[in-house]
Amino acid sequence: MTEQRSTQHASWLVRADRALGGALNRFTLPSTHAFVIAEGRGSRVYDVDGRAYIDYVLGSGPLLLGHAHPAVVEAVCRQASRGSTFYWLNEPIIQLAEVLIEAVPCAERVKFVSTGTEATMHAIRIARAYTGRARILKFEGGFHGVHDYALQSAVSPTVADYPAPRADAAGIPEPVSETVLVSQWNDLALTEQLICAYADELAAVICEPLQRALPPEPGFLEGLRALTARYGIVLIFDEIVTGFRLAYGGAQERYGVVPDLATFGKALGGGYPIAAIAGRAELMELTDPRRRARGLPEAHLSGTFNGNPIAAAAGLATLQVLRQPGVYDQLYRVTDRLTSGLRALAAERRLPLQVIGEGPLFQVVFAERPPRNYADIVASDRERARRFGLACLEQGLFVVPGEKYYVSLAHTDADVDETLAAFARALDVITAQPAG
Ligand SMILES: Cc1ncc(COP(=O)(O)O)c(C=O)c1O
Known part of the structure; x- marks a missing residue:
């Protein structure tokens, strides 16, 4: 060429x-x-x-x-002429939060960040803050972005000895990897064994409900839901890819299994950088900054571009088309x-x-x-x-x-x-x- x-x-x-x-x-x-x-x-x-x-x-x-797409371009241009970023509550982001809550079964409350990596990092932190436990379980080959907890057996050669993961990048401290367990996608028996063995230490099970392009086998997501509910473990669906793509309500609508928390990105912003963590109010409340003043644990969530109005305007225009x-x-x-x-x-x-x-x-x-x-x-x-x-x-x-x-x-x-x-x-x- x-x-x-x-x-x-x-x-x-x-x-x-x-x-x-x-x-x-x-x-x-x-x-x-x-x-x-x-x-x-x-x-x-x-x-x-x-x-x-x-x-x-x-x-x-x-x-x-x-x-x-003309509707997205128009919405972005309109918002750009009214200001590009505020670091503060604004109309488009409030509307986008409401649209997301309306669309997504698990979403009672929403927080916005800019990238999928931030979204899964915060979802994991919220789960840890809520449960007071340190470990998470993910699936081999599941990709959740590039923070240190996510880059564990996401792209490495397979491990023979589950649940110890392989760090996918140089520079990840070993103690971080020790907080992550891996199981095999679609193997409910192995996953159940690991969840039972580590139940007291597990804050969350995180998965892509469609792992890359590997569909969940019948009963697999339902099994994860039942097991996590039984042991008080937070179930996180990483819907960065599947959100608004598999169905307007994401994979949780498509597969009929509702997690405690879910992360969104990609299609949510119609090409502009925005991502979200959505879920049960009881969990999302952990990010409320007023908790700190009350001496309550707070899963600190902040970012310069959080709630960016241009990305929100692009997202609103995109979701309006998707609702047709x-x-x-x-x-x-x-x-x-x-x-x-x-x-x-x-x-x-x-x-x-x-x-x-x-x-x-x-x-x-x-x-x-x-x-x-x-x-x-x-x-x-x-x-x-x-x-x-x-x-x-x-x-x-x-x-x-x-x-x-x-x-x-x-x-x-x-x-x-x-x-x-x-x-x-x-x-x-x-x-x-x-x-x-
Ligand atoms: C399922 C999933 N989660 C998280 C991410 C990370 O998102 P971002 O690249 O916006 O940080 C990706 C990115 O491809 C993804 O596919």
């Missing part, structure tokens, strides 16, 4: 290397595929040479309406065309390819059988999945190789047709290569 790049594009990449180490986040592309984005419109992004990609990254999930009738049918239908089309293309080529996920979100896994948990993902042919992703990029699809595909309301049937043709060519490219 390098030969197609203009000198100007190549120069942007060199400058990005020098100034930014070549990347903004944990994912990078090889120099042959790296590109710099100039703009995003609807379902597409355009690089600085004007090359279009159908976008399945969507800002890592937030753009459920696609890029630069037929929106989720459309999101599910378009994604179903993509996933069933891709499965058919793989079957024609006799490739061991699984498409997993739920609603407008999926992932391509090269394995003989659908994976149930993170260990199955690790055991799959991840090199082949990466090569498939690179081939998709060559065919004009913006994907993070090996990771989830996000779908938006801006993706049309014509986009699906174009994508399936690109998938077919990408599969032919990787079929011609030796297995990974």
